[in-house]
Amino acid sequence: YYFQTYEMLARLWAATGQAGNALDFFAALVDRMPGSSTARHIYASLLEAKGDTAAAEAQWRAILRTVPDDEAVLAPLLQRLQQRGKPDEALALMLAAQAYNPRNFRNNERLVAFYDARGDAANMVKYMRALAASGPVNAQLYLDLGGALEKLGRDDEARIAYRAAEKTAAGQHDAAAGAAAAAAWRRLTR
Numbered sequence: 001y002y003f004q005t006y007e008m009l010a011r012l013w014a015a016t017g018q019a020g021n022a023l024d025f026f027a028a029l030v031d032r033m034p035g036s037s038t039a040r041h042i043y044a045s046l047l048e049a050k051g052d053t054a055a056a057e058a059q060w061r062a063i064l065r066t067v068p069d070d071e072a073v074l075a076p077l078l079q080r081l082q083q084r085g086k087p088d089e090a091l092a093l094m095l096a097a098q099a100y101n102p103r104n105f106r107n108n109e110r111l112v113a114f115y116d117a118r119g120d121a122a123n124m125v126k127y128m129r130a131l132a133a134s135g136p137v138n139a140q141l142y143l144d145l146g147g148a149l150e151k152l153g154r155d156d157e158a159r160i161a162y163r164a165a166e167k168t169a170a171g172q173h174d175a176a177a178g179a180a181a182a183a184a185w186r187r188l189t190r
Contacts, residue, residue: 006026006029006038006039006042007038007042009022009025010022010026010042010045010046013025014046014049019046019049019050022046023043023046023047023050026039026042026043026046027043029043030043030059034062035066037063037066037067037070040059040060040062040063041059041063041072041073043059044056044057044059044060044063044073047059053080057077057080060073060076060077061077064077064093064096064097067100068093068096068097068099068100068101069097069098069100069101069104069107071104071106071107074093074094074097074107075106077093078090078093078094078110081093087114090114091114094107094110094111094114095111098111098127098130102130102133102134103130103133103134103135104134105131105134105135108127108130108131108134109131111123111127111130111131112124112127112128112131115127121148121151121152122152124148125145125148125149125152125154128141128144128145128148129145132145132164137168138168138172138174138177139165139166139168139169139172139174139177139178139181140165140177141165142161142162142164142165142168142181143161143162143165143177143180143181143184145158145161145164145165146158146159146161146162146165146181146184147184149161150188155188158184158188159185159188159189162181162182162184162185162188163181163185165177165178165180165181165184166178166181166182166185169181
């Protein structure tokens, strides 16, 4: 049960040509401790290295059922779904991750890009706001948010976004973004 050594043990077995031992050990460990995401991560990696991507993905999905925003699992699984032309399945995983952790910066960033690519301005704005709340962002995000809100005809909200862009730009010493934000705000307040 010394989870800190699991990764080292798996690498040791793999490096010494004992991948079969590693697979057997981690399969048994996952059976004994189904809630251990560490054991599942390693087991999934071993399965993937063996070429059993379906079994690896099953382990990843089991992890996501417990921790829907686990980036080490979510990112590669989303990439595979996109490559397979399954954007709706990828979206379902991203939305589950967002519901679980609304402040996951990387997931919110993906949602913004997803809805931008679909031309869905309303959802793009929703997740741009979530992205802004996720952590430190640059003034450009607020400028983009203001522009998207303007396109939706939500000028009052756009002015607020432009003010946030101006304040953020001042804090980041970004004179160009600050000037652009101030100009956009003035244009909307005439």
